[in-house]
Amino acid sequence: MTIDFTRPDRLPKVRGDNGADAAELPRQRRGITPQMHGRYPDYDCLANAEHWDQLTRKLVVDRVERVPELRFFSNVEAATLSAFCDVALAQDAEPRVPVLAFVDQKLFAGRLDGYQYADMPDDRDTWRHVARGLDQTARASGAPSYADAARTLQASIVDDFAEGSLDGAAWSELDLKHAWSVVMRSVLAAFYSHPWAWNEIGFGGPAYPRGYARLGIGLSETWEGHEAVATDPASDPETHGPG
Amino acid sequence: MKLSRQFLKGSTAPLENDSALLLDVHRRGVPGRERMRRFRDEDEVDLLIVGCGAGGAVLAQRLARAGWRIVVLERGPFWDPDTDWVSDEEGSHDLYWTDKRIIGGSDPVELGKNNSGHGVGGSMVHYAGYTPRFHPSDFETHTRDGVGSDWPLSYWDLKPHYERVERELPVAGQHWPWGDPHSYPHGPHPICGAAERAWTGARAHGIEMRVGPVAITNGVFGNRPHCIYRGFCLQGCKVNAKASPLVTHVPDAIAHGVEIRSGSMAQQIELDAANGQATGVSYVEVETGRGRFQRAAVVAVCGYSIESPRLLLHSTSKRFPRGLANANDQVGRYVMVQGATQVAGRFPELLRMYKAPPPELSSEDFYETDASRGFARGFSIQTVSPLPIGWAEHVLADGHRGAALREYMRDYNHWAVLGSLCELLPLPDNRVTLAAENDQFGMPVARFDYTQCDNDRANIAFAKKTMHAIWDTAGAQDVLTIDRYAHLVGGCRMGQDAESSVIDADHRVWGTPNLLICDGSVMPTQGSANPALTIMALASRLGERLSTKRIQAGKGDHERSIARVRAGRLSEEDR
Numbered sequence: 001m002t003i004d005f006t007r008p009d010r011l012p013k014v015r016g017d018n019g020a021d022a023a024e025l026p027r028q029r030r031g032i033t034p035q036m037h038g039r040y041p042d043y044d045c046l047a048n049a050e051h052w053d054q055l056t057r058k059l060v061v062d063r064v065e066r067v068p069e070l071r072f073f074s075n076v077e078a079a080t081l082s083a084f085c086d087v088a089l090a091q092d093a094e095p096r097v098p099v100l101a102f103v104d105q106k107l108f109a110g111r112l113d114g115y116q117y118a119d120m121p122d123d124r125d126t127w128r129h130v131a132r133g134l135d136q137t138a139r140a141s142g143a144p145s146y147a148d149a150a151r152t153l154q155a156s157i158v159d160d161f162a163e164g165s166l167d168g169a170a171w172s173e174l175d176l177k178h179a180w181s182v183v184m185r186s187v188l189a190a191f192y193s194h195p196w197a198w199n200e201i202g203f204g205g206p207a208y209p210r211g212y213a214r215l216g217i218g219l220s221e222t223w224e225g226h227e228a229v230a231t232d233p234a235s236d237p238e239t240h241g242p243g
Numbered sequence: 244m245k246l247s248r249q250f251l252k253g254s255t256a257p258l259e260n261d262s263a264l265l266l267d268v269h270r271r272g273v274p275g276r277e278r279m280r281r282f283r284d285e286d287e288v289d290l291l292i293v294g295c296g297a298g299g300a301v302l303a304q305r306l307a308r309a310g311w312r313i314v315v316l317e318r319g320p321f322w323d324p325d326t327d328w329v330s331d332e333e334g335s336h337d338l339y340w341t342d343k344r345i346i347g348g349s350d351p352v353e354l355g356k357n358n359s360g361h362g363v364g365g366s367m368v369h370y371a372g373y374t375p376r377f378h379p380s381d382f383e384t385h386t387r388d389g390v391g392s393d394w395p396l397s398y399w400d401l402k403p404h405y406e407r408v409e410r411e412l413p414v415a416g417q418h419w420p421w422g423d424p425h426s427y428p429h430g431p432h433p434i435c436g437a438a439e440r441a442w443t444g445a446r447a448h449g450i451e452m453r454v455g456p457v458a459i460t461n462g463v464f465g466n467r468p469h470c471i472y473r474g475f476c477l478q479g480c481k482v483n484a485k486a487s488p489l490v491t492h493v494p495d496a497i498a499h500g501v502e503i504r505s506g507s508m509a510q511q512i513e514l515d516a517a518n519g520q521a522t523g524v525s526y527v528e529v530e531t532g533r534g535r536f537q538r539a540a541v542v543a544v545c546g547y548s549i550e551s552p553r554l555l556l557h558s559t560s561k562r563f564p565r566g567l568a569n570a571n572d573q574v575g576r577y578v579m580v581q582g583a584t585q586v587a588g589r590f591p592e593l594l595r596m597y598k599a600p601p602p603e604l605s606s607e608d609f610y611e612t613d614a615s616r617g618f619a620r621g622f623s624i625q626t627v628s629p630l631p632i633g634w635a636e637h638v639l640a641d642g643h644r645g646a647a648l649r650e651y652m653r654d655y656n657h658w659a660v661l662g663s664l665c666e667l668l669p670l671p672d673n674r675v676t677l678a679a680e681n682d683q684f685g686m687p688v689a690r691f692d693y694t695q696c697d698n699d700r701a702n703i704a705f706a707k708k709t710m711h712a713i714w715d716t717a718g719a720q721d722v723l724t725i726d727r728y729a730h731l732v733g734g735c736r737m738g739q740d741a742e743s744s745v746i747d748a749d750h751r752v753w754g755t756p757n758l759l760i761c762d763g764s765v766m767p768t769q770g771s772a773n774p775a776l777t778i779m780a781l782a783s784r785l786g787e788r789l790s791t792k793r794i795q796a797g798k799g800d801h802e803r804s805i806a807r808v809r810a811g812r813l814s815e816e817d818r
Contacts, residue, residue, distance in 0.1 A: 006591035008720035011654060012647040019650030039653050053481070056329040090646040114340050114355030118347030118690065155645065162644055184644070188635040192652070193333035201655040203631050204474075204597055208330035208481055211471025212598040217436035220595065227593060227656070 005039060005227050022090070026228045031199050034191075035093045038200035043225025045198045045205040051223075056206045063194050067098050072108035072124070077131040079147040084134055087151075087158045088184065089191055097197060102190035103127075113185065117178040126174060126182050133170035134161075140168065202227060255428055256465070257411040259308055263465025265494035271483045272323035273494050280500045284537050288312045291524055291539030293509045293554065296365020297778040298762035299545030300488030300496065301408070305786025307499035314502045314537055316526055318550075319362030321505040322489060328479040332630045335478040338362065338369045344549060345678045348692035352580050356477075358731045359549065363505055364489030366547070367775050371602040372457040372476050372485050373625060374414050374776040376405050378422035378610055381770035388612045390619040390698065391669050392577075392767040395739050395748035396784075398423060404780035404787070409456075412486035413464055414776075416455015421607035429461040432470065437596035437659035438603040438626045440588070444717025445606060450624070450709075452606045458486035458775075459600055472599045474628065485600070488779075506530050510686050512542055512558040512567055512758065519562055521758045527684045543750075543759040545782075548578050548731040551764045552675040553689040555735070555745075568735070568752040568760075573745050575675035577736050578691065579769045582665030582703040583729035585627060586710035587637060588719030593656045596628035603628075609709065610771050618701035620666040623771040624710060627662040631655065640725035651723065661713060663706035664729060666771045667699040675734055732774050734764040750785050761785050 003010070003024065010020035025037040031044025046064070049057050070078050078100060085099040086092065106112075112123050120126060134146040137157050143149035146157065160166045164176040191197055198205055202225040204212070214221055257263075267274050282288055290306055292299040295317040303313050319340075320327065329335065340359035346352055360366025379398035384391035402423065415429035431454035434442070445452045459476075460467045470484040483490050493503065506529040513522045513536065523538040544551045552575035556566035568574050602625065609621045629637055631652070637660070638651040673694065677687040695703075707724065714722050738744025741753035746765060752758040763778045770777075 005657070008589055008654075010650060011589070011721050012643060012650060013723075014721050018645065018647040022646065022649065025653075039656075053330065055326070056331055056334070059329050059331055059334045088644055090649050111336055112341055112343070113353075114342065114359060115344050115346045115353055117351055118345050118692075122343075158644065162642075184639055185636070188639060189333050189632050192631040192635045193331065197652075198631065201631060201653050202593075202595075203655065204595070206330035206475075207471075207473040208475070209471065211473045211482075213472070215433055215435040215472060215599045217439050217594060218592045219436065220593070224595070 003228070028199065032095055032196045033200040034091055034095060034097050034196050036095065039227050040199060040202040040225035041228055043199055043202060045203070045225075046195050048205060048223055051210050052206045053208050056208060060195055060206065063102070064196070067101050068105040070101060070104045072104045073100070073127075073131070077128060078104070080131045080134050080145065081127070083147040083154060084130075084158065085187055087154045088187055095196070097191050097194045099187055099190040102193070103186045106186065117175065119175045120178050120182070121173060123182055126179055129170050129173050130179060130183055133166065133168060133174070136168045136170050137166055199225070255410060257413070258407065260304065260411050260492065260495050261498065262411070262491050262494040263467045265498055266466040266483065266490060268466050271325045271481065273321075273489065273497065275494070275497050276321065279497050280502050282312065282314050282502050284535055287538040287540055288314050289539070290541045290543060291316070291537055292543045292545055293524060294365065294545035294547065294550065294762060295363045295488065295493070295503055295505075296360055296545060296547060296762065297367050297488060297775050298782045299543065300364070300492040301779045301782035302543055302545065302761050302786050303501045304492040304496040304499070305783060306790055307496050307501045309790030311790075312500065314504060314539070316507040316509050316524065316537070317363050317503060317505045318508045318529070319505065321363045321503060322368065322479070324479060324481045324483065328481050330473065330475050330478065330481055332478060332632045335369065338479050342682050343680065343688050345680070345688060345690040346693070347690060348673070349694040352691060352693045352728045354549065354691070357727075358580070358729065360547070363493060363503060364487040367487035368479050368489060369477050370773070370775055371627070372459050372600055373602045373605065373773040374409070374412060374456050374458045375605065375607070375623070375772040376422060376425070377770045377772050377777050378607075380611055381768055381772075384620060384768050388619045392736070392738065392743075394767050395737055401777070401780045401784060404783040405776065408776060408779045408783055411491050412458035413460060414456045414458050415461040416457060417453040419453065419456065420451070421610060427456055431455050432457065432459065432461050432600065432603070434603045435596060435599035435628070436592065436594035437628055438599070440590055440594060440659040440717060441626050441661055441713070442604055444588070444713045445624070448713050448716040450606050450608050450713065452604045452624070454604055456605070457600060457602045460484045470600065474597045474599060474601065474630065476600045476602065508684055509546070509554055510557065510684065512544070512554065514560050514562065514567070514755070516561070519755060521755060532684075541757045541759065543761050545760070545762040547762050548734040548764040549675055549689045549691060551760060551762055552734045553677065556677050557686055568745050568755060568758065570754060571742050573736070573743065575734050576671045576673070577669035577733040577767070578673050578675055578693070578731065579667055579669050579733045580693065580728040581730050581769060581771065582622070582667050582699060582706065583662055584665075584703055584707050584710070584724065584726050585637060585660050585662040586707060586714060587658045587660040587723045588714035588717060589654065589657050589721040590659065590719060591657070594659050595656050596659060597630055599628070601628040602626070607771070609706070616705055618698045618705065620668070620702065621771055622663045622665040622702060622706040624706070625662050625664065627660050629660060634658070637723060637725045640727075641723040661710045663703070663710060664771045664773065665699070665702045665706050666769060667702070668696060669733055669736070669768060670694070670696060730769070730774050732763040732766040732769045735760045736767045737765045738767060749788060759785070
């Protein structure tokens with residue numbers, strides 16, 4: 001089966017749903033992507049690591065090879081928030097980017113973003129409030145905890161969080177819209193700074209010091225990722241060779 | 244002369260600034276730091292500058308060339324791009340001002356990586372690189388359009404300094420037809436696929452877009468290398484191709500005897516109780532926590548729109564119980580940001596917007612007031628090219644999460660993004676004040692409240708509609724929108740009188756004439772242009788006026804203080 005990526009058919013707003021099923025995407029053949037699917041099945045940006053400057057290479061490779069241990073969150077908070085991160089990012093199978101580990105590392109080190117909404121506590125407290133709130137809300141719906149709730153309940157709680165329609169003691173400390181922005185900012189930064197996510201979306205990576213020379217529409221360097229082609233190579237040997 | 248300048252286009256050297264030649268060919272860090280001149284705290288230096296960004300660094304370079312003895316205090320580190328910066332989005336966190344600040348109002352403005360710098364070079368270290376000039380109309384919006392406030396100086400006062408700074412950066416771009424039409428020292432950079440899409444879309448929609456103006460070398464320029472188009476302008480240029488004061492003015496300043504004291508957090512400007520003149524600045528060494536005091540004949544505050552008001556408000560005394568320069572309750576008011584809504588369009592081909600500098604094309608077709616649009620002033624449109632984390636924030640803001648967000652993210656390489664810069668109006672209650680909470684040095688943190696007015700909302704809505712129309716015409720298959728803000732200016736505005744402003748046209752604080760403010764905070768209006776070039780041009784003008792003694796006549800105390808500075812310096816040299 002092949003998918004024509006020149007068409008927007010898979011996109012959520014075009015379809016009016018959450019987007020086409022990711023299971024239809026090509027399996028990753030080279031390198032790793034979160035859940036092993038993506039648009040660029042033969043692209044592994046880490047294969048270019050030898051071309052990056054040393055500082056950047058260490059930073060990026062460490063994200064894969066040296067996942068930080070949890071030091072900021074308690075075990076209970078970590079269970080809740082890991083489940084939350086998985087739902088918010090649709091990480092429903094291994095391999096997963098260990099998002100919470102990077103969030104924890106940043107909060108532990110106090111590397112905050114430099115601003116705090118006037119109606120909100122410190123970002124570190126916001127995260128703890130969110131962990132408590134998710135658990136409270138899950139229990140109010142009859143689940144033992146957020147982490148142990150059914151996937152559909154977990155997802156609907158995240159939807160309510162994003163829409164700002166949650167009640168309960170732990171949430172009363174927070175402006176939900178701002179809390180959603182605080183936690184998602186960190187979640188997205190952790191996920192999309194991971195080279196597995198770059199493989200999935202076909203991002204070129206650090207590219208220093210070699211840079212780019214081929215900039216125009218449809219042009220790419222030989223080492224950049226190539227989107228899976230629309231035509232089945234088996235039925236189109238003229239264009240793509242016999243494989 | 245005119246002819247030879249044309250022949251030399253692309254290789255003209257800047258006047259009286261050797262920074263590009265002082266840099267090393269094979270290392271990016273500023274050479275000569277270890278040999279930098281050092282002053283003692285008890286030396287009364289001619290000028291003490293707080294903040295080594297677009298304003299402070301240019302002012303230091305200009306006056307060092309005139310022989311002034313100068314110390315610059317900078318809160319952040321003295322960056323070495325080779326050893327301190329990475330070619331990575333998340334890894335660039337240290338470039339931003341991340342000490343706590345409180346944001347409030349009905350439309351709170353996100354700070355940090357969005358608009359706040361930290362370290363030698365200031366926020367120009369991580370700005371995109373766009374360096375448009377203001378239009379002549381920006382200096383008289385009150386007279387022309389009945390909104391905002393007129394500047395106490397005109398475009399024509401700044402024009403020679405725009406030209407001079409454009410040669411120093413240097414700025415690359417096509418001939419500029421808007422505002423006061425002008426050309427740039429370097430030609431336009433090539434553009435990436437995403438920008439090509441934006442260009443054809445805009446043209447089909449009847450909107451003129453041009454390549455530039457960006458402060459990125461595009462040809463021979465001393466020891467500054469050519470751009471390598473890796474796309475990480477907002478993460479600090481490891482190449483030294485993009486201009487920031489760190490590479491454009493700091494090397495020459497150091498070579499002319501300026502001391503830059505990085506890791507120094509200014510806490511209070513001290514006053515002579517007898518005559519009300521500034522005597523120096525109390526500051527903390529960030530690393531040791533040790534408090535120090537540097538004496539100076541003149542103090543220049545160059546900390547930008549949040550930190551400059553914060554420092555002044557924190558500098559209380561018997562004479563100024565509400566804060567220095569704040570006798571008329573003007574400090575911290577009229578802080579402005581630009582409405583910077585971005586609209587992304589989806590196309591069949593791979594556009595790979597991560598390649599080439601994010602700043603590529605601009606249009607100023609909508610810059611001036613057009614009564615038929617129903618609001619005063621206007622906006623510009625520019626291409627922006629978010630890297631993956633920036634793109635994820637864009638997708639999130641359009642209301643997507645989970646599987647939907649992942650799908651839009653996988654589609655990254657099919658998208659091109661247009662951004663607006665809407666001129667939002669200066670309002671007195673959009674203000675920096677001191678919060679109840681203290682920072683790690685025991686100084687109250689800044690609180691910034693921001694609320695839009697009706698004209699602002701109408702402007703942003705119109706700009707958004709225009710960008711959607713461009714993508715429609717271009718045949719975009721889907722669009723995603725994020726509302727956001729960009730840049731900061733105002734907070735210590737210049738004006739005609741002490742009742743409605745903080746400083747005069749020569750940057751002197753009303754009532755404390757040996758205290759200057761020289762950064763983005765001094766701007767009474769902001770136009771629809773990125774502010775960096777104008778901040779530098781203002782500093783260049785102030786430097787020229789101080790060094791050529793053009794600031795004079797009937798200004799009483801201040802004239803004497805400057806005379807004292809210069810006399811002191813000369814007599815010491817005579818000895």
